[in-house]
Amino acid sequence: MTESGNAVANSIPRIGETAPDFEAVTTHGMVRLSDYRGKWVVLFSHPADFTPVCTTEIMEFARQSEAFIERNTQLIGLSIDSIHAHLAWVQNMKEKAGVEVPFPLIADLDMRVASAYGMVHPGASSTAAVRAVFIIDPEQQIRALIYYPLTNGRNIDEILRLVDSLQTSTKHGVATPVNWKPGERVVIPPPKTQAEVKERVENEFAEKMDFYLVKKDL
Numbered sequence: 001m002t003e004s005g006n007a008v009a010n011s012i013p014r015i016g017e018t019a020p021d022f023e024a025v026t027t028h029g030m031v032r033l034s035d036y037r038g039k040w041v042v043l044f045s046h047p048a049d050f051t052p053v054c055t056t057e058i059m060e061f062a063r064q065s066e067a068f069i070e071r072n073t074q075l076i077g078l079s080i081d082s083i084h085a086h087l088a089w090v091q092n093m094k095e096k097a098g099v100e101v102p103f104p105l106i107a108d109l110d111m112r113v114a115s116a117y118g119m120v121h122p123g124a125s126s127t128a129a130v131r132a133v134f135i136i137d138p139e140q141q142i143r144a145l146i147y148y149p150l151t152n153g154r155n156i157d158e159i160l161r162l163v164d165s166l167q168t169s170t171k172h173g174v175a176t177p178v179n180w181k182p183g184e185r186v187v188i189p190p191p192k193t194q195a196e197v198k199e200r201v202e203n204e205f206a207e208k209m210d211f212y213l214v215k216k217d218l
Contacts, residue, residue: 012118015143019043019136020116024078026104027086031076033140040073040163041136044154045119045129049081049089053153057131058089059099060156071163072138075103080114080129083107133159135166172218185215 013020019041023032033041044061046054061075068075079086086105093099106113108129114120119129131148143166148154165176174186188205190212191197200211207215 011116012145013116013134013142015145017142019134019140019142021140022113022116024106024108024113025083026076026106027083027090027101028104031104031106033076033136036074036076037140038138040071040138040167041076041134041140042068042073042159042163043076043078043117043134043136044159045078045114045117045132047128047130047150048079049085050092053151054079055089055093057153057156058101058105059093059097061103062093062099062101064156064160065102067160068163071160071167073163076106077101077103078106078108078113078119078129080108080111080120082109135159135163137166137170168218174216174218177215185217188214188216 019033021033023030033043046057048054058077061077065075081089086107090101090105093101108114111120114129117132117134119132121130128150130150131152131154133144133146133154134142135144137143144162146154146159146162161181164182165180168182168186169175172186173189175189177185177187180186185207191200197211200208200214205214206217
């Protein structure tokens, strides 16, 4: 954001960049992204309150919120709705489905946060945020982003798996292969020198297809 508080429209922060800080009204009061430094953050947007697909997503995030907490990860939702609509929607989900939403929902009527994160795509809607997900690390660097159209709900299990994968890569300096889940073998980063290639060729590993694809157990 600029010093005047206006967001740069249509910008999408990229992987490896610092996540734009913000101060916003939420269902838990005023929140700043910088309040969560030291934690992982999953910042996600939904198109509108009291809509069917969004309701299924918010309730599933709520059901799995403990799993995110166990991973030192804060969930923050956002839509371009008023705080009054958010509060009524949260109460409705509690009354009708027995689901309590334990994380804050940003009321982004002026679209400042949505614009700073490139969540509004005019081709989809000029007044609603698409289904965006930003995974932000404890240093407030953007580590992953996912975008879905208005019509299709996200897979919360995949978002949780991606958090696990990113945390594993960060902690152990490894990569994770396709469909990886915690407890499975990880990929040793590619060799950077001839000596490392020689080591790969001559030594045994838990799993080795060739010198450039080697897996190990953690």
